[in-house]
Amino acid sequence: MGRFSVRSVLLGLVAPVGALVFAALVCALILALTGNPPLDTVDAMATAAQRPRTLVNSLNSATQYYLAAVAVAIGFKMKLFNIGVDGQYRLAAMLSAALAGAAFMDGVPPFLRVAMTIVAAMLVGAAWSGLAALLKVTRGVSEVISTIMLNAIATYLVSYLLNPARLAENVPGSNNIGTRPITEGGQVPGIDYPGSTSKIFGLVFLAVLVGVVYWFVLSRTRFGFELKATGLSESAAVASGVSVQKMVVWSMLLSGAVAGLVGMPQLLGSSHSYSLDFPPGLGFIGIAVALLGRNHPVGMAVAALLWGFLDNAANALDVSGVPREIVLIMQGVIVLSVVVAYELVRRYRVRAEQRDVGRALGRTKTLEEVSA
Amino acid sequence: MSTESAAGGDPAPAVELSGITKRFPGVVANSDVDITVRAGTVHALVGENGAGKSTLMKILYGMQRPDDGTIAVAGEPVSFASPADAIRAGIGMVHQHFMLADNLTVLENVVLGSEPRAGVRLDFAAARARVREISDAYGLGVEPDRLVDDLGVGERQRVEILKVLYRGARTLILDEPTAVLVPQEVDELFGNLRDLKAEGLTILFISHKLDEVLAVADDITVMRRGTTVASVSPREVTARKLAELMVGSALPVPELRESTVTDRPVLAASGLTVTSADGRKVLDDVSFTIHAGEVLGIAGVEGNGQAELVEALMGIRVPSAGSVHLAGADITRLSTKRRREAGMGYIPEDRHRQGVLLEASLWENRVLGHQTRKPNARGPLLDRRGAKADTQRIVEQYDVRTPGIDVHAAALSGGNQQKLIVGREMSGNPVVLIAAHPTRGVDVGAQAAIWEHIRRARAERLAVLLISADLDELIGMSDTLAVILRGRLVADHDPSTVTPEQLGSAMTGAGRES
Numbered sequence: 064m065g066r067f068s069v070r071s072v073l074l075g076l077v078a079p080v081g082a083l084v085f086a087a088l089v090c091a092l093i094l095a096l097t098g099n100p101p102l103d104t105v106d107a108m109a110t111a112a113q114r115p116r117t118l119v120n121s122l123n124s125a126t127q128y129y130l131a132a133v134a135v136a137i138g139f140k141m142k143l144f145n146i147g148v149d150g151q152y153r154l155a156a157m158l159s160a161a162l163a164g165a166a167f168m169d170g171v172p173p174f175l176r177v178a179m180t181i182v183a184a185m186l187v188g189a190a191w192s193g194l195a196a197l198l199k200v201t202r203g204v205s206e207v208i209s210t211i212m213l214n215a216i217a218t219y220l221v222s223y224l225l226n227p228a229r230l231a232e233n234v235p236g237s238n239n240i241g242t243r244p245i246t247e248g249g250q251v252p253g254i255d256y257p258g259s260t261s262k263i264f265g266l267v268f269l270a271v272l273v274g275v276v277y278w279f280v281l282s283r284t285r286f287g288f289e290l291k292a293t294g295l296s297e298s299a300a301v302a303s304g305v306s307v308q309k310m311v312v313w314s315m316l317l318s319g320a321v322a323g324l325v326g327m328p329q330l331l332g333s334s335h336s337y338s339l340d341f342p343p344g345l346g347f348i349g350i351a352v353a354l355l356g357r358n359h360p361v362g363m364a365v366a367a368l369l370w371g372f373l374d375n376a377a378n379a380l381d382v383s384g385v386p387r388e389i390v391l392i393m394q395g396v397i398v399l400s401v402v403v404a405y406e407l408v409r410r411y412r413v414r415a416e417q418r419d420v421g422r423a424l425g426r427t428k429t430l431e432e433v434s435a
Numbered sequence: 436m437s438t439e440s441a442a443g444g445d446p447a448p449a450v451e452l453s454g455i456t457k458r459f460p461g462v463v464a465n466s467d468v469d470i471t472v473r474a475g476t477v478h479a480l481v482g483e484n485g486a487g488k489s490t491l492m493k494i495l496y497g498m499q500r501p502d503d504g505t506i507a508v509a510g511e512p513v514s515f516a517s518p519a520d521a522i523r524a525g526i527g528m529v530h531q532h533f534m535l536a537d538n539l540t541v542l543e544n545v546v547l548g549s550e551p552r553a554g555v556r557l558d559f560a561a562a563r564a565r566v567r568e569i570s571d572a573y574g575l576g577v578e579p580d581r582l583v584d585d586l587g588v589g590e591r592q593r594v595e596i597l598k599v600l601y602r603g604a605r606t607l608i609l610d611e612p613t614a615v616l617v618p619q620e621v622d623e624l625f626g627n628l629r630d631l632k633a634e635g636l637t638i639l640f641i642s643h644k645l646d647e648v649l650a651v652a653d654d655i656t657v658m659r660r661g662t663t664v665a666s667v668s669p670r671e672v673t674a675r676k677l678a679e680l681m682v683g684s685a686l687p688v689p690e691l692r693e694s695t696v697t698d699r700p701v702l703a704a705s706g707l708t709v710t711s712a713d714g715r716k717v718l719d720d721v722s723f724t725i726h727a728g729e730v731l732g733i734a735g736v737e738g739n740g741q742a743e744l745v746e747a748l749m750g751i752r753v754p755s756a757g758s759v760h761l762a763g764a765d766i767t768r769l770s771t772k773r774r775r776e777a778g779m780g781y782i783p784e785d786r787h788r789q790g791v792l793l794e795a796s797l798w799e800n801r802v803l804g805h806q807t808r809k810p811n812a813r814g815p816l817l818d819r820r821g822a823k824a825d826t827q828r829i830v831e832q833y834d835v836r837t838p839g840i841d842v843h844a845a846a847l848s849g850g851n852q853q854k855l856i857v858g859r860e861m862s863g864n865p866v867v868l869i870a871a872h873p874t875r876g877v878d879v880g881a882q883a884a885i886w887e888h889i890r891r892a893r894a895e896r897l898a899v900l901l902i903s904a905d906l907d908e909l910i911g912m913s914d915t916l917a918v919i920l921r922g923r924l925v926a927d928h929d930p931s932t933v934t935p936e937q938l939g940s941a942m943t944g945a946g947r948e949s
Contacts (some may be wrong), residue, residue, distance in 0.1 A: 282817075283816055283817055283819075284815055284816055284817060285806050285807060285812050285815055285816065285817055286815065287817070288799070288802060288806050288817055289806060291795070291799075292792055292795070292799075292803060292806075295792040295793070295794055295795055296788070296791075296792050296793070298788045298789050299788065299789050299790065299791065299792055299803065301751055301771065301789075302749065302751060302771070302781065302783055302789035302790070302804065303771070303775070303803045303804035303805075303806070304770065304771040304772030304773075304774070304775045304776075304804060304806075304807075305771075305772070305806075306770060306771075306772070413794075413843070413845055413846070416842055416843055416845070416846040417845070417846045419838065419842070419846070420837060420838055420842055420846040420847060
C-alpha cells in the first residue's frame with residue numbers, strides 16, 4: 064500500500080515540475096533568439112525575489128489567484144466549466160463595495176460590517192453563477208457558453224452602475240470614478256512586513272480558510288463524494304442516486320460564492336473602493352492556476368504563489384531591460400505543457416497500477432495452473 | 436467437403452499463429468498460443484470469457500503487438516503495426532458491437548473510409564455495383580440503398596461482413612457474432628458462413644456457445660487462461676467434452692434448490708410504460724409482482740426494453756404511465772436515492788457506465804450508491820474508516836482479486852469489478868435486487884460464486900429481478916420466467932419445464948402459440 068502512495072506523490076509532482084522545466088527551456092530559447100541573455104533574466108528575477116516588496120505583492124496576488132482557482136476547481140471537480148468567475152467576482156466586488164461604502168454602513172460595528180460585505184459579495188457571485196446553473200438544468204444550455212456571455216453582460220452592467228448618476232462618484236483629483244470609499248471601520252487592516260511599504264492583505268487568512276473548507280468538503284463529506292462521483296462518471300452517479308441537476312445547481316452556486324470572494328482582499332485591504340482601475344481578469348488566471356494545481360487545495364496554493372511571483376517579477380524584468388512579455392510566454396507554455404503532462408502521467412499511472420495488480424495477483428501462478 | 440479439398444492441394448494455412456505471447460496488464464495474458472487455420476474452412480476459437488480470445492484476435496488484426504511469437508498469413512510471415520496492415524494482408528474483422536452509422540445508407544457505410552473516387556468525385560455508381568456483386572456472390576442479400584437505421588440486427592451484421600469483404604478480406608474474424616442474434620438469425624448467419632466458405636474464404640469464428648461451434652466449425656481450437664489447450668475436430672467431441680476442455684473441470688450448473696417463494700409481494704409493477712424521446716413506447720404496459728424469496732427471470736433479445744424496465748424500476752428513467760410499488764408503498768415518484776435507501780440493490784448491465792467509477796479507489800466504489808447509509812456515512816460526513824473496513828469485508832467474502840482497496844477500479848479485471856459490485860449491492864440487507872446480466876464477463880468460478888450469493892440471499896427472502904442473455908442461467912436461477920418482446924411481457928414460462936429453444940422462439944415472437 065505504501066508503495067502506491069509514495070509513487071502517487073512522485074507522479075503528482077512529475078507533471079507540474081516537468082512542465083515548469085519545459086517552460087523555462089522554451090523561454091530561455093526565446094530569450095536567446097531575441098538577443099536577451101537568459102542567464103541575466105534569471106538573475107534579474109532572482110534579485111527581484113529577494114526584495115521584500117516583491118514577496119509581499121506576490122503573496123497578495125496569490126491570495127486573489129487562489130480564491131479564483133478554488134472557485135474554478137469546484138466546477139472542474141464535476142466537469143463543470145465555470146468560465147464566468149471573472150464576471151462573478153467583478154460584479155460581486157462592485158456591488159459589495161457600494162454596500163460597504165454606503166453612508167448608512169458607517170454606524171455598523173466593524174466586524175459585522177466586514178462580514179456583511181463579504182456575505183454580500185458571495186451572494187452576488189452565487190446569484191450570477193446561479194443564472195448559468197438555471198439555464199443549464201432547465202434549458203440544457205452549456206455552462207461554458209452561458210458563463211462567457213454572462214461575463215460580457217457583467218462588464219456592461221458594472222460600467223452602467225459605475226456612474227456618478229448611480230452607484231459611483233468621481234474620485235477627487237483624478238479622472239477615475241469609483242464607489243464611495245469604505246471608511247476605516249469597514250476595512251480589513253493589512254499585516255506589516257519588514258522592509259516593504261505595501262502590507263500583506265489581512266484576508267490572506269480568508270483564502271487559507273477557503274482552502275481548508277474546500278479540502279474538507281471534497282474529501283470528507285457526502286456532498287463532496289457525490290460531486291466527485293458526478294465528475295468521474297455522470298451515468299454511474301445517476302445510477303447511484305445522485306441527482307445531477309441538484310449537483311449542478313449547488314456546485315455552480317458554491318463556485319460563484321467563492322468567486323465573489325476573489326475581489327475582497329483587494330477591496331477591503333487596499334483599494335477600499337471599486338473604481339475603474341480595479342484589477343480585471345483574475346477569473347481567467349484562476350482557470351490557469353486550477354489547471355496547474357490539479358484542483359488540489361495545496362497544489363493550487365503553490366500554483367497561485369508561482370503565478371503571483373511571475374507576475375510581480377515581470378515588473379523587475381522591465382527595469383533590467385528584458386521584455387516583460389517573456390513572463391506571459393512562460394505562463395502560457397506552463398499551462399499548455401502541464402495539461403499535456405498531466406494526461407501523459409495519468410495514462411502512465413493507469414498502466415502502472417494495472418501492472419502492479421497483475422504482479423500482486425501472481426500471473427505466473429495462473430500459468431502454472433494451466434500447465435498443471 | 437472442405438477437408439478433402441484442403442487435404443488434396445495441401446495449400447499453406449490461411450493463418451498460422453505460433454508461440455504468441457502477450458503480457459497484458461491486469462487481465463489474462465496470451466502465453467505461447469499456437470493456432471493453424473486451414474484455408475477455406477470455418478475455424479472456431481472457443482474459450483470462457485477472459486480466456487484471451489479477444490486479445491489474440493486483436494493481435495491478429497493488428498490492434499495490439501505480441502511480445503513474442505510469429506504470425507504467418509498464407510505462408511508469409513507478417514508483422515502488423517495497425518489494422519490497416521492486417522486489412523492489406525486480407526484479414527478483416529467483424530466486431531461484436533457493430534460499427535455502423537445509423538443515419539447513413541448501407542452503401543455509404545460500406546464505402547466509408549475507402550471511398551471509390553472518380554477524379555475528386557465519389558463514384559457511388561461503381562461502388563453500388565460492387566456492393567451488389569459481393570452481396571450476390573456470397574448470398575448476403577444486402578440492399579445498398581437502405582438506411583442502416585431501418586435494418587434489423589441480423590441484416591446489420593451482414594452489412595458488417597460486406598464491409599470487410601469490400602476491403603478485399605480473404606480471412607474473416609467474427610468476434611462472438613451470435614451474441615446479439617436470436618436462434619433463427621443464428622441459423623441464417625451460419626448459412627452465410629457456409630456460402631463464404633464455399634467461395635474459398637476462411638473464417639475465424641470466436642464463440643463460447645458450444646452447440647453453435649459444433650454446428651458450423653470444421654476445426655476447433657480451445658483456449659483456457661490465455662493459452663491454447665486443445666485442437667479438436669467437431670466430429671470427435673461432444674459439447675460436454677468441449678465445455679470441460681474450456682473450464683478445465685466439470686461445469687457448474689445454475690440451479691435453485693427448493694422453492695423459497697413466499698406470498699408476500701415485494702416489488703410490483705403495474706402498467707409500467709416508458710416512452711422514448713421520439714414518442715415510441717419502448718416499454719409498454721408491463722405488469723408483474725415479485726414476492727419475497729422469488730427470482731423473476733426476464734428473457735429477451737437485447738434492446739427489447741430490458742434497459743428501460745430496469746431504469747424505470749430504479750428511478751433513473753421517468754415512466755410515462757404505470758406505477759411501481761415496493762413492499763406495498765408507491766415508489767413511482769421516488770428518487771433513485773430514496774429507492775436505494777429503501778433497500779433496492781442494482782447490478783447494472785453496463786458496469787463501466789453505471790456500476791463503477793473507474794478512476795476512483797475500490798473503497799470509494801464501495802461507497803457509490805450507498806453514500807447516505809452506514810457504514811459509509813455518518814450524517815452529512817463520509818465515514819472513511821467504516822467504508823474501508825467494509826470494502827475489505829467485500830473483497831474477502833466475494834473473492835475480489837486485488838492487492839488492496841486503494842487501487843483504482845480500472846486496475847481490476849472486469850470479473851473482479853463485477854464481484855465488487857455484486858458484493859456492494861448485496862450489502863446493507865437489500866429487499867430487492869435488480870440484477871442485469873450479473874455474471875456477464877466473469878469467469879466460471881466467479882459465476883458460480885455469484886449464483887451462490889444470489890441463492891443464499893433468496894433463501895433469506897430477497898426478491899430478485901434477473902435479466903440475462905444466458906438462457907441456461909435464466910432457466911436455472913428463476914422461479915418464474917417472463918419473456919420481453921418489443922417492450923411488452925409476452926409470455927410466462929415455467930422454468931422447470933421450458934427448454935432454451937422454446938425460450939429462444941418466444942424471444943423472437945415466433946413461439947407465441949407454443
